[in-house]
Amino acid sequence: MNESLLEVRNITKRFGGLTAVSQLSFDIYQGEILGLIGPNGAGKTTLFNVITGFYPPTEGKVLYKGENVTGLKPHELVQKGIARSFQLTALFDSLSVFQNAAMSRHLHTEVSFWGSLFHTLGNREKETAAEAKTMELLKLTGLDNQRDVLAKNLSHGYQKTLNFTIAIGTDPELLMLDEPLCALNPERIAAIQDLIFTVRDKGVTILVIEHNMKALFPVCDRIMVLDAGMKIAEGTPKEIGGNPEVIRAYLGGAIDVSDRR
């Protein structure tokens, strides 16, 4: 059994009178792909926002590699290796695909400020190297032939891919994807599924929120189910598919998981 990369302990988040997440605890193990499902309003995105530092939890703590990271700001968590994509595409709209990807390399580029200011010779080499790494990233996710297209002019499917690209551009150890497959055509879904496996093979641990269970279940090692802010089930896709609690919560029928690669 791999060790825990992320430990979530008794996380509660209240907004005024509304409790979005209540006493939630779970672990994510190194190298696994954990799926997170639940009806609308179950608290999935709230959980993401708490873990990635968008806002602090009302109670509880988050431990990353044993270190307490509760309440740290997003840029600090990205530095530690936790990255996320967004449900509603968050992109640098007026920048090109290449510039978006280059920005995601912010923490890892060797290009220094003074070097870039004066275009010194040594800097030029670094700039070329950084550019090559960015193109590598774009090639990985299949956006390299659209490198100069402005992000806002991409089709929806490619915008989601760019969203995904920016998240993995930060070289995370824990990648959190918020509905990466929603509203995509089958071709794009297959592409993203492939990407998730490719990224996992590079050693990245992945947590995925998704509503499209048919597309999600073949990809995950384990599934966790939330309802009304609480965890109601945790297990393999097969177990979850047949779990009466989960079915009662919203499935309405068993899920066929025979597609598992």
Place this chain on the structure above:
Amino acid sequence: MELSSFLQMFVNGTMIGSQLALFATGLTLVYGIMLIINFAHGELYMLGAFAVFLFSEQLGLNYFISLVLAMIVVGLIAVAAERVFFKPLRGQHIPSFVMSCGLAFMFQVAAVLAFGIRNKAIDSVFPGVVRVLDTCVSVERLMVSLISAILIIGFYIFLLRSRSGRAMRAVMQNPDAAALQGVNINQVCSLGMGIGAALAAAAGGLLAPVFIFNPWIGPALTWEGFIVVCLGGKTSLPGTILAAFILGYIRSFVTTLVDPVAALMCEAAILGIILTLRPQGLLGHE
């Protein structure tokens, strides 16, 4: 500090507060209903003062009748401006702000063309001085504060009891829900603008016998009103009243104990602090 000086400053502060409350309520109303930052509000005050001047000095009408006429005239001008200029910009902070600056300028030019650039004044309506709580207060200013208070209370009664008032409150809370309930949003916006302008014009008309005025007094007043609105909570009418009095007392005490410039510095600092530390103001909610 002697008790009598303290009381003098307190009374002054109360009077300034009531004037600011009357003036700033219109600003909050317009923002609350239409989410428009109206930087021409001070010009409405200025036009109110000039309107009273026109009716009472030049046309010889009774002061109170002039005041009412001024409120109506300026209110109608504001409604027309709202229909033409502000309607397409509802809800957009920056374009409405820029537009209102343009309107402010237009009103200034209109006032210059109609009345010239020289300072104007109106004779006192209530001459004399009275002793209140062991302090000296001019009757004029006392009456201004009383009438301001009456107008504010009247406005609140309208807001809380009348059908239109309830419609306005509904739109301030949730325009979509109000529309679904059958409230005519356009009418409410125009009404809100008209009433807000009338209140500002009243403030201008009431203070016309007290201070000299010219076409350029608008911006400084709008600035003060803006500070009041931000301090109180941009969409909270009770907050505006509270903030108006707080600022009135600060102005009164600091001006007397230190100097007028220090009072201006305090007000600017308060605006900066409120916007950065507590953007929802004292009584607002975000």
Place this chain on the structure above:
Amino acid sequence: MNRSNWIKWSGLAAVTIILFLMPVFIKNPYWMLVLTLMWIHIIVAESFRYIVTTGEYSFGHVPLMGMGGYASALLMMKLGFSFWLAMPLAVLATALISVLIYYPCLRTTGTFFFFASFAFGEVMRLCWVRFRDPFGGSGGLGNIPRPDTIHIPGLPPVDFTFLSHASYYYLILVFMLLSLLVMYLLERSRLGAIAAAIKESKVLASFVGIRVWRYEMIIFVIASAFAALGGSLYAHFTTILVPVEFYWGLGIYVCVWAVVGGTGHFAGPIVGTVIFGLTREFLRPFPQLVPLIYGLILAATLAFLPEGLISLPQKILPWAEKVIARVKER
């Protein structure tokens, strides 16, 4: 270097040469004054735009220009420093003060940032009114010393006794060109890319690891330093500083120059400042029309060319190409 770069660089070189030769052809002292003042305004407008590259509009920019002027003037008048020492120290001092002004504003954005920056700038500006010693009160500071005469061995001394002397023109022109060069390089550097990201989406920027506040503060401070440079040059050029000059009037003008010129492009504020400067001169006989014409230009630009005048060539180019193609067909 490819062809379009060659055209750009030779164009810039030509413009620079023309700017340096202007005093030879323009003998009219009044126009020398106008141009020299325009160079100062360009520094302030361009540095205003530098803040806009992060997406924020600051109304504390012009007060900070004034602070640079006051600091520089006082360092010369009260402490006897030479201009060449006072000016950089004033720039440094204002940069530090700008940290105080902008730090609380970092929590705000959009209209709130606009008014908060104005509020704190106003507190600073009112200090010049309140503290007659040393700032001179509402009457301001007069008799500000001029820059010290420059002695270059082998050449006649360069003095700054007369406003219309070419010496002022060249001094300020050189500072303007240097400022523009530095700001241009900054925008092309990594800092510029980070600013663009922040402008697009602060949230996403923080989620790729960018410390948004830190970079915003760096940019605001740099912009304020240039504003202070402009203020210092202004103080020693006009030799009088009055607090009301740095009230919201000039702030609105700077904003208008930058916006009408086009804040999306580096050269936008330059275009805006020059056009409005020249317009004001042509309207000298009709001063009351100035705000009206300004307002019309602003309204027309916002309505028809929201990206500013600088985007005009881009808009005309496809249309012009069509016309040329039609003509060729004939």
